[in-house]
Amino acid sequence: MLKAFQNLSIKWKLVFISMLTTSAVFLLAAAAIIADNRIQTRTTLVNDLSSLAQVTGSNTTSALAFNDPESAKMTLSSLKAKPNILGAAIYAKDGKIFATYMREDLKEFSFPSAPGFKGHRFENDRLALSKEIQLDREAIGAVYLVSDLKELSSSLKRYISIITLIFLISSFLNFILLSLLQRIISVPLHRLVKTVDYISTEKDFSVRVEKLYQDELGTLIDGFNAMLGQIQERDASLRKAHDELEDRVEERTFELKRRTEDLTRSNKELEQFAYVASHDLQEPLRMVASYVQLLSRRYKGKLDTDADDFINYAVDGTKRMQNLINDLLAYSRIGTKGKTIEPTPAEECLETALLNLQGTIEDNQAIVTHDPLPTVPADSTQLSQLLQNLIGNGIKYRKKEIRPEIHVSCEKKGEEWVFAVKDNGIGIDAQYFDRIFVIFQRLWNKEEYPGTGIGLSICKKIVERHGGRIWVESEPGAGSTFFFSLPVNPKENV
Numbered sequence: 001m002l003k004a005f006q007n008l009s010i011k012w013k014l015v016f017i018s019m020l021t022t023s024a025v026f027l028l029a030a031a032a033i034i035a036d037n038r039i040q041t042r043t044t045l046v047n048d049l050s051s052l053a054q055v056t057g058s059n060t061t062s063a064l065a066f067n068d069p070e071s072a073k074m075t076l077s078s079l080k081a082k083p084n085i086l087g088a089a090i091y092a093k094d095g096k097i098f099a100t101y102m103r104e105d106l107k108e109f110s111f112p113s114a115p116g117f118k119g120h121r122f123e124n125d126r127l128a129l130s131k132e133i134q135l136d137r138e139a140i141g142a143v144y145l146v147s148d149l150k151e152l153s154s155s156l157k158r159y160i161s162i163i164t165l166i167f168l169i170s171s172f173l174n175f176i177l178l179s180l181l182q183r184i185i186s187v188p189l190h191r192l193v194k195t196v197d198y199i200s201t202e203k204d205f206s207v208r209v210e211k212l213y214q215d216e217l218g219t220l221i222d223g224f225n226a227m228l229g230q231i232q233e234r235d236a237s238l239r240k241a242h243d244e245l246e247d248r249v250e251e252r253t254f255e256l257k258r259r260t261e262d263l264t265r266s267n268k269e270l271e272q273f274a275y276v277a278s279h280d281l282q283e284p285l286r287m288v289a290s291y292v293q294l295l296s297r298r299y300k301g302k303l304d305t306d307a308d309d310f311i312n313y314a315v316d317g318t319k320r321m322q323n324l325i326n327d328l329l330a331y332s333r334i335g336t337k338g339k340t341i342e343p344t345p346a347e348e349c350l351e352t353a354l355l356n357l358q359g360t361i362e363d364n365q366a367i368v369t370h371d372p373l374p375t376v377p378a379d380s381t382q383l384s385q386l387l388q389n390l391i392g393n394g395i396k397y398r399k400k401e402i403r404p405e406i407h408v409s410c411e412k413k414g415e416e417w418v419f420a421v422k423d424n425g426i427g428i429d430a431q432y433f434d435r436i437f438v439i440f441q442r443l444w445n446k447e448e449y450p451g452t453g454i455g456l457s458i459c460k461k462i463v464e465r466h467g468g469r470i471w472v473e474s475e476p477g478a479g480s481t482f483f484f485s486l487p488v489n490p491k492e493n494v
C-alpha cells in the first residue's frame with residue numbers, strides 16, 4: 001500500500017495528500033459540531049420537559065387540592081398533543097399515585113411508587129423528570145413526566161446526513177481545485193522529466209527547460225540548465241580534441257606509411273643494386289683472376305722472389321674477392337630471387353646441403369648426424385642454403401684438437417618448427433650473440449678463420465623471409481647451438 005503510494009506520480013501524490021489532510025480536518029470539525037449539537041439538544045429537551053411539567057403541575061394543583069383525581073386525569077390527557085411523552089403521573093403529598101397518563105399506543109407503563117428524585121434523569125432511551133407541585137409555597141404533590149429521546153436521534157441523523165452531503169460536495173470541489181492547482185508544481189516537474197528523458201536518449205545537450213516560476217523548482221531548473229550548459233561546453237571541447245587527435249593519428253599513420261614505403265623502396269633498390277653490382281663484377285673479376293692465375297703458373301720462379309709474392313697476393317686477393325662477390329650475390333638474391341614457400345621435406349634439404357659440403361666434411365673428418373626431420377613450409381633452396389651455412393660454420397669454427405661433430409634436430413613448439421644445429425666447436429662469447437648476425441661482422445681475422453662475414457646475415461634474411469627467428473646459445477670453448485624457427489602456418493609469401 002505504502003509502496004503503491006510511493007510510486008504514484010507527483011501529481012497524484014499532491015492530490016492524495018491534500019485530500020487526506022482536508023478530510024481529516026473536516027471530520028474533526030464535524031465530530032466537534034455533532035458533540036456540541038448533542039449537548040444542546042439534550043439541554044433543550046430537559047428545558048422543554050421541565051416547562052411542560054411546570055404547566056401540568058399548575059393545571060393539576062386545584063384537582064390535588066380538592067382531591068379530585070378524575071379532573072387531574074383529564075388534565076393529564078391533554079398530553080396527547082405531545083407524542084414524545086410516553087407517560088405522566090401526579091403524586092399526592094403522601095407519595096401515592098394520584099392520577100396517571102400513558103400514551104395510547106403503549107400497552108402498559110410502570111410508574112415508580114414514588115418519584116424518588118427531583119429534577120431529570122436520562123435512562124437508556126428515555127428522559128424522566130419530576131417536579132414538585134406547590135400551593136402557597138407548600139408542596140402538595142409531584143408531577144412525573146417521561147419523554148422518549150426520538151428528538152435526540154433524529155437530530156443526530158439529520159446532522160450526519162447534512163455533514164455527509166457537505167463532505168461529499170466539498171471533497172468533489174477540493175478534488176477539482178487540486179487537480180487544477182497541482183499543475184503549478186507538476187507541470188514544471190513534468191517538463192524537467194521530459195527533457196531529462198530526451199537528453200538521455202538523444203544525447204543532445206543543447207536543449208533547455210523553460211522556467212515558469214521563481215520558486216524552488218525555478219531554482220532547480222536554473223541549476224539544471226546551467227549544468228547542461230557546462231556539459232555542452234565540455235562535450236564540444238571533447239569532440240574537438242577527439243577530432244584533432246583523429247586528424248593527428250591519420251596524419252601520423254599516413255606519414256608512417258609513406259616512410260615505410262620509402263624504406264621498402266630504397267631497400268629493394270639497394271638489393272637490386274647489390275645484385276646488379278655483384279653480378280656485373282663477376283665477369284671482369286673472373287678475367288682478372290684467370291690472368292693472375294695464368295701469370296702465376298707461367299712466371300712462377302722466373303722473376304724475382306718479390307714478383308712471386310706479389311703474384312701470390314694478387315691470386316689470394318682475387319679469390320677472396322670472388323668469394324665476397326658470390327656471397328653478396330647470394331645475399332641479394334634472397335629477397336629478389338626467392339621461390340614460393342611450400343611444404344618441403346627438411347631432410348631432403350639437409351641432404352643437398354651435405355652434398356655441397358662433402359669436400360669440407362671429408363677434409364675435416366667431420367661427423368654430421370641428425371634426427372628425423374619433418375616436412376615444413378619453406379623455400380627448399382633457401383632452407384638448404386641455411387642448413388649448409390650453419391653446418392659449414394660448425395665445421396669451420398672447430399676446435400683444432402677434436403673431430404668436429406654436428407647434430408641437426410627439429411621440434412614443434414606451439415605454432416613454430418624450431419630447428420637446432422649443434423656443434424662442439426670453439427663457441428661464442430655471449431656479448432657477440434647479436435653482432436654475428438649483422439652483415440660483414442666477424443669475430444676473427446682472415447688468417448685465423450677465413451670468411452666474408454656474410455654467411456649468418458644470409459641465414460637471418462632467409463629465416464625472416466619465412467616469418468621466423470634465428471638465435472644462438474653458446475659458451476666459449478663449449479660449442480654452439482644455432483636455433484631457427486619457421487612458422488607452421490606462414491603468412492603470404494614475401
Ligand code: ADP
Binds near residue numbers: 397426437442455480
Ligand atoms: P663468416 O663465417 O664468413 O665469418 P658468418 O656470418 O657466417 O661469417 O659468421 C659471423 C661470425 O660468427 C664468424 O666470423 C664467427 O666469429 C662467428 N660464428 C659463426 N658460426 C660460428 C660457430 N658455429 N661457432 C663459433 N663461431 C661462429
